[in-house]
Amino acid sequence: MISYDGLYKQLKKKGITKTDLTLNLGISSRTIAKIAKGEKLSNRTLEKIAAFLGCDVHSLCREISDNAILQILREEKESQISGGLYHELQVRMTYNSNHIEGSKLTEAQTRLIFETNTVDVSDGVLVDDILETVHHFRAIDYVIDTAEEKLTEEIIKHLHYIVKHDTKDSALSWFAAGDYKRRANMVGGRETTKPKDVPARMKALLADYNAMSAVTINDIIALHAEFEYIHPFQDGNGRVGRLVALKECLRHNIIPFIIEDSKKHFYYRGLSEWRNEKGWLTDTCLDGQDTFIRLLDVLDIPHK
Numbered sequence: 001m002i003s004y005d006g007l008y009k010q011l012k013k014k015g016i017t018k019t020d021l022t023l024n025l026g027i028s029s030r031t032i033a034k035i036a037k038g039e040k041l042s043n044r045t046l047e048k049i050a051a052f053l054g055c056d057v058h059s060l061c062r063e064i065s066d067n068a069i070l071q072i073l074r075e076e077k078e079s080q081i082s083g084g085l086y087h088e089l090q091v092r093m094t095y096n097s098n099h100i101e102g103s104k105l106t107e108a109q110t111r112l113i114f115e116t117n118t119v120d121v122s123d124g125v126l127v128d129d130i131l132e133t134v135h136h137f138r139a140i141d142y143v144i145d146t147a148e149e150k151l152t153e154e155i156i157k158h159l160h161y162i163v164k165h166d167t168k169d170s171a172l173s174w175f176a177a178g179d180y181k182r183r184a185n186m187v188g189g190r191e192t193t194k195p196k197d198v199p200a201r202m203k204a205l206l207a208d209y210n211a212m213s214a215v216t217i218n219d220i221i222a223l224h225a226e227f228e229y230i231h232p233f234q235d236g237n238g239r240v241g242r243l244v245a246l247k248e249c250l251r252h253n254i255i256p257f258i259i260e261d262s263k264k265h266f267y268y269r270g271l272s273e274w275r276n277e278k279g280w281l282t283d284t285c286l287d288g289q290d291t292f293i294r295l296l297d298v299l300d301i302p303h304k
Contacts, residue, residue, distance in 0.1 A: 001038045007060040010053045025052055038064075065148065067253040072301065073144050082115070085299055086144075090114050092258055092295070093246070094136040097239050099261040103129045113137075128167045132239075135163050139243050147250035150210060153202055156232075159243050164236045174234075181234040188272055192231035201230050215252045220245050221285045225274040245285075255296075255303060257288030 011017065018035065021027050025048055034041060041061075050057040065071045069085070076086035095110040104125060105113075113119050113133050139162040146155055161178030164170055170177040180198045184191075193201050209215075209223050224245045231237050242259060249256035259267050263284055270281025296303045 001064045001066070002040050002061050003038065003064050004035050004061045006062070007035065007049070010055055010060065014053060016053070021049065021052070025049065067147075067250060068302070069255070069296075070144070070147050070250045070253075073250075077141065077144055085295070085301060087114070088295055088299070089258075090137050090140055093140065093242075094133055096258060096261045097242050098129070098132055098136060100259065100264045100267070101236075101238055103132065105129050105133055128169075131167055132163060135165070135167075136239065138162050139239075140246070143243055143247040143250070147247055149251075151206060151244065151248060151251070153206065155247070156202075156240065156244060159240050160233050160236055163239050163243075164233075169235055176234065180232050183234060185231060185234065187228075187231055188268070190272065192229065198230060198232045202232055205230065215248070215254075217249070217254050217257075217286070217289065218282065220248045220252070220254065221282055222278075223248065224285070225271060225278075225281055228271050229274070255289050256292050257285045258291050258295075259284065259288045260291060263287060 011021075018032050022029065022032060027045065027049075031041065031045060043057075046057050046060055050060060053060075063074075065074065072084070073086050073089065075081075076084045081087065091107070091111045091114050094114070095105070095107040098105065098110075105119075109119055109125075110133055113130065114137060119125075119130055139159050142159065142162060149155065157178050157180075164175075164177040167177075169175045174182050176182055180202070181195050184194055186192060205223070205226055209219070212219060224241050227241045227244065228237060233240065246256050248254075266280065266284045266287075270284045274281050293303060
Protein backbone atom coordinates (compact mmCIF):
# COMPACT_ATOMS: atom_id res chain seq x y z
CA MET A 1 0.00 0.00 0.00
CA ILE A 2 1.13 3.57 -0.72
CA SER A 3 0.72 6.47 1.72
CA TYR A 4 0.25 9.87 0.08
CA ASP A 5 0.58 11.85 3.32
CA GLY A 6 3.37 13.89 1.74
CA LEU A 7 1.21 14.79 -1.24
CA TYR A 8 -1.68 15.84 0.97
CA LYS A 9 0.65 18.01 3.05
CA GLN A 10 1.97 19.72 -0.08
CA LEU A 11 -1.57 20.32 -1.38
CA LYS A 12 -2.69 21.78 1.95
CA LYS A 13 0.44 23.93 2.21
CA LYS A 14 -0.17 25.45 -1.22
CA GLY A 15 -3.98 25.61 -0.98
CA ILE A 16 -4.43 23.26 -3.92
CA THR A 17 -7.12 20.60 -4.23
CA LYS A 18 -6.99 17.26 -6.03
CA THR A 19 -9.45 18.76 -8.51
CA ASP A 20 -6.87 21.44 -9.28
CA LEU A 21 -4.44 18.66 -10.21
CA THR A 22 -6.97 17.35 -12.69
CA LEU A 23 -7.58 20.77 -14.21
CA ASN A 24 -3.94 21.90 -14.38
CA LEU A 25 -2.18 18.65 -15.19
CA GLY A 26 -4.80 16.73 -17.09
CA ILE A 27 -4.72 13.94 -14.52
CA SER A 28 -7.70 11.60 -14.87
CA SER A 29 -10.32 10.98 -12.21
CA ARG A 30 -9.14 7.35 -12.20
CA THR A 31 -5.67 8.51 -11.12
CA ILE A 32 -7.18 10.67 -8.38
CA ALA A 33 -9.13 7.62 -7.21
CA LYS A 34 -5.84 5.66 -7.04
CA ILE A 35 -4.44 8.30 -4.69
CA ALA A 36 -7.48 7.98 -2.44
CA LYS A 37 -7.15 4.17 -2.39
CA GLY A 38 -3.41 4.21 -1.74
CA GLU A 39 -2.56 2.57 -5.08
CA LYS A 40 0.73 3.09 -6.88
CA LEU A 41 0.99 5.84 -9.52
CA SER A 42 3.36 5.77 -12.47
CA ASN A 43 6.71 7.51 -12.09
CA ARG A 44 5.72 9.86 -14.93
CA THR A 45 2.58 10.97 -13.07
CA LEU A 46 4.48 11.46 -9.80
CA GLU A 47 7.15 13.50 -11.58
CA LYS A 48 4.47 15.68 -13.19
CA ILE A 49 2.80 16.32 -9.80
CA ALA A 50 6.13 17.01 -8.10
CA ALA A 51 7.11 19.54 -10.78
CA PHE A 52 3.74 21.29 -10.43
CA LEU A 53 4.06 21.46 -6.64
CA GLY A 54 7.76 22.35 -6.71
CA CYS A 55 8.88 19.49 -4.50
CA ASP A 56 10.84 16.25 -4.64
CA VAL A 57 9.09 13.14 -5.97
CA HIS A 58 10.14 11.09 -2.95
CA SER A 59 8.40 13.53 -0.59
CA LEU A 60 5.00 12.80 -2.11
CA CYS A 61 4.50 9.20 -1.08
CA ARG A 62 5.94 6.22 0.72
CA GLU A 63 5.25 2.52 0.64
CA ILE A 64 3.55 0.97 3.67
CA SER A 65 4.11 -2.75 4.16
CA ASP A 66 1.51 -5.16 5.52
CA ASN A 67 4.40 -6.68 7.48
CA ALA A 68 4.46 -4.74 10.77
CA ILE A 69 8.08 -5.66 11.53
CA LEU A 70 9.29 -4.55 8.10
CA GLN A 71 7.32 -1.32 8.35
CA ILE A 72 8.89 -0.54 11.73
CA LEU A 73 12.36 -1.25 10.34
CA ARG A 74 11.76 1.03 7.36
CA GLU A 75 10.37 3.88 9.44
CA GLU A 76 13.16 3.68 12.01
CA LYS A 77 15.80 3.39 9.28
CA GLU A 78 14.44 6.49 7.55
CA SER A 79 14.17 8.48 10.78
CA GLN A 80 17.44 7.11 12.22
CA ILE A 81 15.69 6.35 15.51
CA SER A 82 18.11 5.23 18.22
CA GLY A 83 17.43 2.28 20.50
CA GLY A 84 14.63 0.74 18.45
CA LEU A 85 14.26 -2.46 16.47
CA TYR A 86 16.31 -1.23 13.49
CA HIS A 87 19.16 -0.16 15.78
CA GLU A 88 19.23 -3.45 17.70
CA LEU A 89 18.88 -5.62 14.59
CA GLN A 90 21.85 -3.84 13.01
CA VAL A 91 24.09 -4.30 16.06
CA ARG A 92 23.06 -7.79 17.11
CA MET A 93 22.89 -9.45 13.71
CA THR A 94 26.08 -7.79 12.49
CA TYR A 95 28.03 -8.73 15.61
CA ASN A 96 26.84 -12.34 15.69
CA SER A 97 27.08 -12.99 11.94
CA ASN A 98 30.59 -11.55 11.68
CA HIS A 99 31.77 -13.22 14.89
CA ILE A 100 30.60 -16.61 13.61
CA GLU A 101 32.95 -16.05 10.67
CA GLY A 102 35.92 -15.15 12.87
CA SER A 103 35.68 -11.39 13.46
CA LYS A 104 37.46 -10.31 16.66
CA LEU A 105 35.31 -7.23 17.26
CA THR A 106 33.23 -7.40 20.41
CA GLU A 107 29.54 -6.57 20.51
CA ALA A 108 30.43 -3.34 22.34
CA GLN A 109 32.84 -2.35 19.56
CA THR A 110 30.24 -3.22 16.93
CA ARG A 111 27.67 -1.09 18.73
CA LEU A 112 30.12 1.81 18.97
CA ILE A 113 30.79 1.70 15.22
CA PHE A 114 27.07 1.76 14.44
CA GLU A 115 26.20 4.47 16.94
CA THR A 116 29.18 6.83 16.59
CA ASN A 117 31.01 5.77 13.41
CA THR A 118 34.14 5.37 15.54
CA VAL A 119 35.88 2.33 17.02
CA ASP A 120 37.80 1.67 20.22
CA VAL A 121 40.71 -0.17 18.63
CA SER A 122 42.54 -2.74 20.72
CA ASP A 123 45.60 -4.77 19.79
CA GLY A 124 45.00 -7.29 17.04
CA VAL A 125 41.87 -5.73 15.53
CA LEU A 126 41.95 -6.24 11.77
CA VAL A 127 41.01 -3.50 9.35
CA ASP A 128 38.85 -6.03 7.49
CA ASP A 129 36.85 -6.69 10.67
CA ILE A 130 35.99 -3.00 10.85
CA LEU A 131 35.26 -2.74 7.12
CA GLU A 132 33.05 -5.82 7.09
CA THR A 133 31.15 -4.52 10.10
CA VAL A 134 30.33 -1.26 8.33
CA HIS A 135 29.57 -3.19 5.14
CA HIS A 136 27.19 -5.49 7.02
CA PHE A 137 25.26 -2.47 8.32
CA ARG A 138 24.80 -1.33 4.72
CA ALA A 139 23.84 -4.85 3.64
CA ILE A 140 21.03 -4.92 6.22
CA ASP A 141 19.87 -1.55 4.86
CA TYR A 142 19.78 -3.09 1.37
CA VAL A 143 17.81 -6.07 2.68
CA ILE A 144 15.23 -3.74 4.23
CA ASP A 145 14.99 -1.72 1.00
CA THR A 146 14.53 -4.79 -1.22
CA ALA A 147 12.68 -7.02 1.26
CA GLU A 148 9.46 -7.32 -0.72
CA GLU A 149 11.14 -7.92 -4.08
CA LYS A 150 11.41 -11.38 -5.60
CA LEU A 151 14.69 -13.04 -4.65
CA THR A 152 17.09 -12.97 -7.60
CA GLU A 153 20.71 -13.76 -8.35
CA GLU A 154 21.31 -10.03 -8.80
CA ILE A 155 20.15 -9.27 -5.26
CA ILE A 156 22.28 -12.07 -3.82
CA LYS A 157 25.36 -10.98 -5.79
CA HIS A 158 24.89 -7.38 -4.70
CA LEU A 159 24.72 -8.45 -1.07
CA HIS A 160 28.04 -10.22 -1.56
CA TYR A 161 29.52 -7.11 -3.15
CA ILE A 162 28.36 -4.92 -0.25
CA VAL A 163 29.87 -7.28 2.32
CA LYS A 164 33.20 -7.99 0.59
CA HIS A 165 34.15 -4.96 -1.52
CA ASP A 166 37.25 -3.00 -0.48
CA THR A 167 38.43 -5.83 1.79
CA LYS A 168 41.83 -7.50 1.57
CA ASP A 169 40.22 -10.43 -0.27
CA SER A 170 38.71 -8.19 -2.95
CA ALA A 171 42.20 -7.02 -3.96
CA LEU A 172 43.13 -10.54 -5.06
CA SER A 173 42.98 -10.97 -8.84
CA TRP A 174 40.97 -14.21 -8.58
CA PHE A 175 38.53 -13.02 -5.93
CA ALA A 176 35.25 -11.81 -7.40
CA ALA A 177 33.40 -9.45 -5.04
CA GLY A 178 29.82 -9.46 -6.24
CA ASP A 179 30.20 -12.48 -8.52
CA TYR A 180 30.36 -16.24 -8.20
CA LYS A 181 33.57 -18.00 -7.22
CA ARG A 182 36.31 -18.81 -9.69
CA ARG A 183 38.15 -21.38 -7.62
CA ALA A 184 36.85 -24.57 -6.05
CA ASN A 185 36.56 -24.54 -2.26
CA MET A 186 35.67 -26.85 0.60
CA VAL A 187 33.86 -26.26 3.89
CA GLY A 188 34.72 -28.38 6.91
CA GLY A 189 36.29 -30.99 4.64
CA ARG A 190 33.14 -31.13 2.50
CA GLU A 191 33.31 -30.46 -1.24
CA THR A 192 31.06 -27.67 -2.46
CA THR A 193 29.67 -26.98 -5.93
CA LYS A 194 32.36 -26.54 -8.56
CA PRO A 195 32.64 -22.99 -9.99
CA LYS A 196 31.48 -24.02 -13.48
CA ASP A 197 28.29 -25.51 -12.02
CA VAL A 198 27.38 -22.67 -9.65
CA PRO A 199 25.30 -20.55 -12.09
CA ALA A 200 23.06 -23.47 -13.05
CA ARG A 201 22.68 -24.65 -9.46
CA MET A 202 21.77 -21.16 -8.25
CA LYS A 203 19.23 -20.68 -11.03
CA ALA A 204 17.62 -24.02 -10.18
CA LEU A 205 17.57 -23.28 -6.44
CA LEU A 206 15.90 -19.90 -6.92
CA ALA A 207 13.45 -21.22 -9.54
CA ASP A 208 12.25 -23.94 -7.17
CA TYR A 209 12.07 -21.59 -4.22
CA ASN A 210 10.29 -18.74 -6.03
CA ALA A 211 7.74 -21.19 -7.46
CA MET A 212 6.39 -21.90 -3.95
CA SER A 213 2.93 -20.47 -3.35
CA ALA A 214 3.15 -20.18 0.43
CA VAL A 215 6.63 -19.94 1.94
CA THR A 216 7.15 -21.06 5.55
CA ILE A 217 10.03 -20.68 7.99
CA ASN A 218 11.03 -24.26 7.14
CA ASP A 219 11.26 -23.36 3.44
CA ILE A 220 13.57 -20.43 4.25
CA ILE A 221 15.75 -22.64 6.43
CA ALA A 222 15.95 -25.15 3.56
CA LEU A 223 16.85 -22.34 1.14
CA HIS A 224 19.61 -21.24 3.51
CA ALA A 225 21.01 -24.77 3.88
CA GLU A 226 21.00 -25.47 0.14
CA PHE A 227 22.62 -22.08 -0.54
CA GLU A 228 25.43 -22.96 1.87
CA TYR A 229 25.85 -26.38 0.24
CA ILE A 230 26.33 -24.69 -3.13
CA HIS A 231 28.67 -22.15 -1.50
CA PRO A 232 28.50 -19.89 -4.57
CA PHE A 233 31.06 -17.29 -3.52
CA GLN A 234 34.76 -17.53 -2.76
CA ASP A 235 34.17 -16.23 0.77
CA GLY A 236 31.37 -14.52 2.68
CA ASN A 237 28.80 -17.24 1.98
CA GLY A 238 27.66 -17.53 5.58
CA ARG A 239 27.01 -13.82 6.00
CA VAL A 240 25.29 -13.51 2.63
CA GLY A 241 23.21 -16.61 3.30
CA ARG A 242 21.97 -15.27 6.63
CA LEU A 243 21.19 -11.89 5.04
CA VAL A 244 19.18 -13.67 2.34
CA ALA A 245 17.27 -15.54 5.05
CA LEU A 246 16.53 -12.21 6.79
CA LYS A 247 15.25 -10.73 3.53
CA GLU A 248 12.99 -13.67 2.82
CA CYS A 249 11.55 -13.71 6.34
CA LEU A 250 10.68 -10.04 5.92
CA ARG A 251 9.31 -10.69 2.43
CA HIS A 252 6.95 -13.42 3.63
CA ASN A 253 5.92 -11.82 6.93
CA ILE A 254 7.78 -14.40 9.00
CA ILE A 255 9.62 -13.47 12.20
CA PRO A 256 13.35 -13.52 11.27
CA PHE A 257 16.03 -15.49 13.07
CA ILE A 258 19.39 -14.34 14.42
CA ILE A 259 21.99 -17.09 14.87
CA GLU A 260 23.96 -16.14 17.97
CA ASP A 261 27.71 -16.69 18.01
CA SER A 262 27.30 -18.79 21.18
CA LYS A 263 25.21 -21.26 19.13
CA LYS A 264 27.60 -21.48 16.16
CA HIS A 265 28.67 -25.06 16.91
CA PHE A 266 25.04 -26.22 16.76
CA TYR A 267 24.59 -24.11 13.61
CA TYR A 268 27.63 -25.61 11.89
CA ARG A 269 26.56 -29.12 12.89
CA GLY A 270 23.10 -28.46 11.50
CA LEU A 271 24.50 -27.28 8.16
CA SER A 272 26.97 -30.16 7.97
CA GLU A 273 24.30 -32.80 8.64
CA TRP A 274 21.46 -31.13 6.73
CA ARG A 275 21.24 -33.76 4.01
CA ASN A 276 21.00 -36.54 6.64
CA GLU A 277 19.16 -34.84 9.50
CA LYS A 278 17.24 -31.61 8.95
CA GLY A 279 16.11 -31.26 12.56
CA TRP A 280 19.39 -29.95 13.96
CA LEU A 281 19.60 -26.89 11.70
CA THR A 282 15.84 -26.33 11.96
CA ASP A 283 16.00 -26.33 15.77
CA THR A 284 18.96 -23.92 15.75
CA CYS A 285 17.20 -21.49 13.41
CA LEU A 286 13.97 -21.69 15.43
CA ASP A 287 16.04 -20.93 18.52
CA GLY A 288 17.34 -17.90 16.60
CA GLN A 289 13.75 -16.94 15.88
CA ASP A 290 13.06 -17.09 19.63
CA THR A 291 16.02 -14.71 20.08
CA PHE A 292 14.31 -12.25 17.72
CA ILE A 293 10.98 -12.69 19.52
CA ARG A 294 12.62 -11.82 22.84
CA LEU A 295 13.93 -8.63 21.24
CA LEU A 296 10.41 -7.78 20.05
CA ASP A 297 9.09 -8.39 23.57
CA VAL A 298 11.72 -6.14 25.16
CA LEU A 299 10.77 -3.38 22.71
CA ASP A 300 7.05 -4.06 23.29
CA ILE A 301 6.42 -4.79 19.60
CA PRO A 302 3.38 -7.04 18.96
CA HIS A 303 3.99 -10.19 16.96
CA LYS A 304 2.10 -13.26 15.87
